[in-house]
Amino acid sequence: MSAQLAIEAVGLVKTFGATRAVDGVDLAVPRGAVYGVLGPNGAGKTTTIRMLATLLRPDAGSAKVLGRDVVAQADEVRSLVSLTGQLASVDEDLTGRENLVLLARLLGFTRADAKARADELLEAFGLADAAGRQVKNFSGGMRRRLDIAASIVVTPELMFLDEPTTGLDPRSRNQVWDIVRALVAQGTTVLLCTQYLDEADQLAERIAVIDRGRVIAEGTPAQLKASVGQGALHVRLLDADRRDEAEQLLARALDAQVHLEPDPARLTVPVTDAGRATGAIAELSAAGIELADFALGQPSLDEVFLALTGHPAEETVDEEEAA
Amino acid sequence: MSATQSRPEPKQDEVYSALASARRPKPPGRLSMCLTFGWRGMLKIKHVPEQLIDVTLTPVLFLLMFTYLFGGALAGSTSEYLQYLLPGMLVQSVLFTSVYSGVALNADSTKGVIDRFRSMPVWRPAPLAGAVLGDSVRYLVAAVVVVVLGLIMGFDPGSVTGVVAAIALIVVFSFALSWIFTTVGLLLRAPQAVMNAGFMGLFPLIFLSNIFVDPATLPGWLEAFVHVNPVSHLTTATRGLMGDGASAWEIGRVLLEAAALAAIFAPLTVRLYRKAS
Incomplete structure (x- = not known):
């Protein structure tokens, strides 16, 4: 061999x-x-x-x-x-x-x-x-x-x-x-x-x-x-007060744990399939929760690491990219 | 830092054909590899001529300063002192130049290029031998500057063969000495540190020698040191070759010391170079 x-x-x-x-x-x-x-x-x-x-x-x-x-x-x-x-x-x-x-x-x-x-x-x-x-x-x-x-x-x-x-x-x-x-x-x-x-x-x-x-x-x-999911859906709400509502809705629609970002209007949800993500967006607007923007992203190295190791990739990666 | 106006692109089909047309020739011999690295040394002098300014200006300043400032006081007349000093100046100038071998090697090892050489099927000591070979050219430049300036100032060189033999002896000794600096070059982190360490080490050896003054005028303990200092031996032989003649012992002693330096520090450098990470 x-x-x-x-x-x-x-x-x-x-x-x-x-x-x-x-x-x-x-x-x-x-x-x-x-x-x-x-x-x-x-x-x-x-x-x-x-x-x-x-x-x-x-x-x-x-x-x-x-x-x-x-x-x-x-x-x-x-x-x-x-x-x-x-x-x-x-x-x-x-x-x-x-x-x-x-x-x-x-x-x-x-x-x-x-x-x-x-x-x-x-x-x-x-x-x-x-x-x-x-x-x-x-x-x-x-x-x-x-x-x-x-x-x-x-x-x-x-x-x-x-x-x-x-x-x-x-x-x-x-x-x-x-x-x-x-x-x-x-x-x-x-x-x-x-x-x-x-x-x-x-x-x-x-x-x-x-x-x-x-x-x-x-x-x-x-x-x-x-093994880490296809990527993540990033959502920014127009009205930060409705984030709890959006969290519950997305968690149910995508059957995944929603991550609340430091920015009070932002949420991130891991997704496995782009079709379900669009469905979830539609449900948000049907419920009258208005979006400032949303994006469907590839998993980053950070997310791969988080998924595989439970800790983020070292900070130095970001420094390197910024340099 | 941007590319040229024409924004040149790699051409995919040409990349393919360049990859396909590559064939591996027979590996060259060791000597040929050393010479190729010597050529690299020449190219570096060509592209960074600033490094020759140190090599040429420093001896000029030293020779002028010592001859006209101290000549009268030390030897009675400047012309008489020049006759005594010049062979020593030749030694000093070339020895200082040998520090640059270590500086250049250190600069190489802190960049990525040394990794390239080490990952190739190249005879391991070749980059070192080649670089030191290239440095010999710097030695010759320094030597010629001193001799020419000395002649202009009125130095009587004895015979042409004597001068040539003296320069050859100094270059051989410096070649051996430079292995100390290549060793230091691989041990220290920055080129500047190598330069400082090299000069700090050389200054006492050069000033506590018979280059500037007759050792008989020194206190006994200092005179004793001057007599065992290899720089004094080299200066004595050089003075002889450029004047009344040097004995076989005076020349042989220098060659022995050179051989001993090379025998100790060349393998040490190669060892460090092999392990360098």
Whole structure:
């Protein structure tokens, strides 16, 4: 069975001082698809990736990447994988082209072939115009694209992508997603770490949810979402005094526990099916309870966490998004 | 920070063909990897020429200041002092430059690029050896600046071969010394801290040597230290090569000390680099 798996990790542990950053992670990642590792900041995603990419030695447990042991056969692993780290793993002082030529030369391309390969990648990633500029003058999206280009100077069998879209605008994010899809279409397996459920949902065939150094849930995006409900109905009343009435009505109509928000006019109800949610809205207006607005939202990472762990994702997630 | 006006996009079909056309060439040899990293060092000098300003201006200031300010008092005349001081200035300038190896390595390790190298099938010490190789160019620049300025000020260099041999000896020693700073570079958190630690360590070694004054004028305990200070040994050999000639022992002693430094600190750096997280 192991020959079929791109990554097979058993009981990985890494401690830093008193902190167990990774506390017994098991992963079974099939070949040829995107596998999402979802979790908030500090959950142990990056540490896990760094062990799998041979940058850190596990304190306990073992892992095989493409059938090779990450400790005993580290060099073989390195020749089959690429890493696009959370920090841009390119040299900011060099130009885009120089970065790619440097990596191509290190991988054994001749001088001429390295230049040709760099230009081919720059062109494909929409970076040809900026090729002669120092990377420190690149926008966030361009830098990310260069970073990914740098990882496919030689197409890897497996690529580690650590939060590839954190801090990117939606447009750049979509571009990165398209590139990831192209990679998978060419047969590369991608291990994608992300703190966005939406991203894992868009790209991943399977997802492992990780929290405090442990895998707390694993499955397809559909299975995960089913386990936490399809989403939530957010309602804001015109008249806050009628919230109790609205609460009872919604609880009955949707057969779910209504959450009262700090804002006295707001309520949130988990829903499993959009049709019933529209029915409930109709019932509210039939009862004469007027709405300022309402929205049907996908479950957020926070809601997934709340459902799976009983505690919200760490606050740092919000800080990261705001930054 | 926004993209250019043309709003360049990745082209999906070209991404596909770029992925399909990638083939893995035969891995290069270790020497070739080191040279590639040396090339990276050159590129960094080209793109961040500011780092050469330190390297060139500091020795110019020191040489002018010491020669004209202290020359008369210390040696009777500025021209006589210049003859004594210049080989030592050459040593000092190049040794200070070697601190930058540690600073550059630290800057690398705090960014993500070192992770990229470590996740590739690259000979582990190559990024280090290559970077230090690139630094040798900085040493040469510093050395040439001092020699040229010295000649303009009236320094009598003896023979050309002597000067070349002296510079070569200093570069070899600095190459070995820079492994201390790469070790420090991997132990400390910020490039600035590496710079400070490096200079703090070097100042006593350079000032408590025979670069500036004849050790015979010093109190006994200090003279004893100056005589065992490797910087003094390097300065003595350099002075000899640029003047009346250096004995085989004077040169051999410097090479031995260089070898000892490299033997201790190069493996230490590689070890730390391997473990760096």
